[in-house]
Amino acid sequence: MNPLLLFEKWLSEEKEQNNLKLPAACCLSTIGLDGYPNSRFVSLKEIKNQSFVLTGPLDSRKGREIKNHSKAALSFWWTCTERQIRIQGDVSEIPKPDAEIYFKQRNRDSKIVSTIFEQGREIQDIPYMQKLFEEKKAALGNKDVGQPKNWGGIYIKPIRIEFMEFKTSRLHERRLFEQTSNGWKMTILQP
Numbered sequence: 001m002n003p004l005l006l007f008e009k010w011l012s013e014e015k016e017q018n019n020l021k022l023p024a025a026c027c028l029s030t031i032g033l034d035g036y037p038n039s040r041f042v043s044l045k046e047i048k049n050q051s052f053v054l055t056g057p058l059d060s061r062k063g064r065e066i067k068n069h070s071k072a073a074l075s076f077w078w079t080c081t082e083r084q085i086r087i088q089g090d091v092s093e094i095p096k097p098d099a100e101i102y103f104k105q106r107n108r109d110s111k112i113v114s115t116i117f118e119q120g121r122e123i124q125d126i127p128y129m130q131k132l133f134e135e136k137k138a139a140l141g142n143k144d145v146g147q148p149k150n151w152g153g154i155y156i157k158p159i160r161i162e163f164m165e166f167k168t169s170r171l172h173e174r175r176l177f178e179q180t181s182n183g184w185k186m187t188i189l190q191p
């Protein structure tokens, strides 16, 4: 079985039961420039070209880390279905026209934030941040918010995906899919 189909099945089963605003929130881990692993939550946009798609500013800390070391991990924990998914894969940038489509889908305030701020850079204080935002909003009026040059997306093409399903018996079921020259190979792991 293609594990990406199983991923989509599990995601839709969680969405059916879970009224969280962001059921596709996941933990992205990169390899820090200083060698320490670095994790943060991001939102999965979709699966495309057999890869997981994420978006955001590409010159952020994670962007620089990925540029330096194009391997990453993505982890999901879904509380209603009690399932964990762990992914490891290779990172590449999505085509610019695709990034434009994702940017257009963002809400207006998020677009404005991406335009004004450099994600992760220091700012003097919160009121100043709010002032910059309000000023930009007023200056834009009803005009379109253009996509900043640094904003884009990445693919994580999986080489390994592990599905774990919690069981009340404690005999949790773990299925590991690994990409081989003959396609995906599945192994069952001890809990």
Ligand SMILES: Cc1cc2nc3c(=O)[nH]c(=O)nc-3n(C[C@H](O)[C@H](O)[C@H](O)COP(=O)(O)O)c2cc1C
Pocket: 022, 025, 026, 040, 041, 042, 043, 044, 054, 055, 056, 057, 060, 061, 062, 063, 119, 120
């Ligand atoms: C639920 C959730 C979803 C998020 N989604 C994204 C996202 O899709 N893209 C993004 O750049 N940051 C997202 N963030 C913010 C990141 O966690 C992080 O603060 C930001 O990307 C900066 O990380 P960096 O300094 O390692 O680059 C999200 C945060 C949370 C809590």
